[in-house]
Structure formats: structure tokens, C-alpha cells
Amino acid sequence: MKMRKFKTQLLRVQAISKNYLLLTMKRPIGFHYLAGQYIHLILKDEQGSFERIYSIASPPSSQALEFCIQTSGDGRGVKFFKNFSHEQTVVLSEPRGEFQIQRVDRPLIFMAGGSGLSPIRSFLHDLLSQSLPSLTLKLLYGCQEASEIPWKQELLDLADQSSGKLKVFLTAEVGQSFGVEPGRVDQLLLNHPELIYPKADYYLCGPSGMIQVLIQILSQCGILEDQVFMERFS
Numbered sequence: 121m122k123m124r125k126f127k128t129q130l131l132r133v134q135a136i137s138k139n140y141l142l143l144t145m146k147r148p149i150g151f152h153y154l155a156g157q158y159i160h161l162i163l164k165d166e167q168g169s170f171e172r173i174y175s176i177a178s179p180p181s182s183q184a185l186e187f188c189i190q191t192s193g194d195g196r197g198v199k200f201f202k203n204f205s206h207e208q209t210v211v212l213s214e215p216r217g218e219f220q221i222q223r224v225d226r227p228l229i230f231m232a233g234g235s236g237l238s239p240i241r242s243f244l245h246d247l248l249s250q251s252l253p254s255l256t257l258k259l260l261y262g263c264q265e266a267s268e269i270p271w272k273q274e275l276l277d278l279a280d281q282s283s284g285k286l287k288v289f290l291t292a293e294v295g296q297s298f299g300v301e302p303g304r305v306d307q308l309l310l311n312h313p314e315l316i317y318p319k320a321d322y323y324l325c326g327p328s329g330m331i332q333v334l335i336q337i338l339s340q341c342g343i344l345e346d347q348v349f350m351e352r353f354s
């Protein structure tokens with residue numbers, strides 16, 4: 121499929137926690153996107169050009185484009201960013217994907233694992249910046265280690281400043297950290313049955329295995345297919 125391409129500068133690659141890197145790119149002129157969308161990023165290494173897909177983690181109101189990359193594997197994309205040393209030109213596609221907020225007149229429950237937090241972060245900032253008085257948002261997020269939750273303080277601050285609109289639940293399989301429950305996102309959901317609202321919409325993002333388990337739990341709780349929206353990273 122033919123894609124419109126944009127050239128831009130990859131400005132920074134910072135470690136935000138042990139297993140996650142935050143990429144910052146200059147937002148190209150004319151690059152318009154919706155919260156939840158992703159891009160194809162064309163990168164160049166010693167073997168030549170290659171392409172990887174990443175969800176945009178910054179909200180559409182942002183001047184820069186931000187991405188969160190999980191670095192636990194040793195694939196070509198991860199190696200490229202680990203070796204990043206100076207600002208360089210990269211090529212990205214126009215924004216793609218249909219992982220978008222469908223309606224805001226009901227509670228929105230976000231569940232994410234690993235770098236699946238990226239499009240959810242964009243949703244949260246975008247929704248909370250609008251004047252939507254009856255907004256009800258819950259985030260259930262899980263990753264491997266309690267000490268490596270990307271944007272942990274930012275998420276907690278966002279919840280604190282949301283006048284009760286956003287509540288954040290964090291979990292990790294290993295280690296301990298303030299405000300982080302032990303376990304996985306599916307356990308978090310089972311531990312908090314009050315988060316199953318029959319009339320809510322559910323937005324899931326992360327590895328296929330996690331999404332599969334969550335869909336099963338939601339279905340057993342009577343949540344219908346048309347209340348569940350998802351983006352699979354694998």
C-alpha cells in the first residue's frame with residue numbers, strides 16, 4: 121500500500137527506565153494524527169534500510185513526536201536505538217491505524233502491558249485536555265519489573281490533577297515499588313472487580329498473549345465484543 125512519507129529529525133533517545141527508551145522526534149510540518157495511531161519508521165543501519173512500526177505516545181497537541189521502545193529483545197530495531205549517538209534524519213510514514221476512542225459518554229477502561237502504554241498515554245493526555253466534565257478513565261498497566269514503569273510519576277501526577285477523572289492501577293511481576301501491586305494486568309482486573317462496568321468501553325494494548333487473556337476475562341464478565349477495542353503489538 122502506498123504511504124505518504126515524512127522526513128524528520130530523531131532528536132533524542134533517552135532511557136526512561138531499565139527496559140524502555142523514550143524517542144523524541146521533531147514533528148514534521150503537515151503531520152496530523154489522532155491519539156492511538158502508529159507510524160512505520162524507516163531506519164538505516166550497516167545492513168541497509170529496514171522498517172518497524174511504533175505507536176505514537178505523545179498527544180496530537182504536542183509539538184514533538186514521542187515514542188516508547190521496549191528494549192528487552194535484541195532485534196534490529198532495538199539495536200538501532202541502543203546504538204543511537206547523535207541527532208539524525210529518519211523517515212516516517214503518515215499516521216495509520218484505527219485504534220481510536222469511539223465514544224466518551226461512558227467509562228473508558230484502558231489496559232496495557234509493556235510498551236503498549238504508548239497509545240494509551242496519548243489517549244489520556246488528549247482526553248484530559250478536553251473539557252469533558254463527566255469523563256471517567258481508569259488505567260490498568262503492567263510490566264515486568266516494578267522499578268521500570270515508563271512515565272510512572274507522570275501518570276500518577278496526571279491522575280492527581282484530573283479532579284478524580286483518572287484513576288491509575290499499576291502492577292509488575294517482579295520487585296516492589298510504591299503504588300505497584302504484584303502480578304499481571306489480568307490479576308489486577310480480577311483483584312478489582314469494581315473496574316468491570318457493564319456499560320464501559322475497554323481499550324487494550326500490548327502483546328497478543330495479554331490481550332487474549334483479558335478478552336477472555338471481559339467476556340466471562342458479560343462485556344460484549346463491541347465494547348472492546350484493541351491494538352496488538354505482536
Ligand SMILES: Cc1cc2nc3c(=O)[nH]c(=O)nc-3n(C[C@H](O)[C@H](O)[C@H](O)COP(=O)(O)OP(=O)(O)OC[C@H]3O[C@@H](n4cnc5c(N)ncnc54)[C@H](O)[C@@H]3O)c2cc1C
Pocket residue numbers: 158172173174175176187188189190191193194195196197198199235236238351352353354
Ligand atoms: C501496531 C503496532 C504498534 C507497535 N508499537 C510499538 C511501540 O510503541 N513500542 C515498541 O517497543 N514496539 C512496538 N511495536 C512492536 C515493534 O514494531 C517491533 O516489532 C518490536 O519493537 C521488535 O522490533 P525489533 O526490530 O527490535 O525486533 P525484530 O528484529 O523484529 O525481532 C523480533 C524478536 O525476535 C528476536 N530475534 C530477532 N532475530 C533473531 C534471531 N536471529 N534469533 C532469535 N531471535 C531473534 C528479537 O530478539 C526480537 O525480540 C508495535 C507493533 C505494532 C504491530
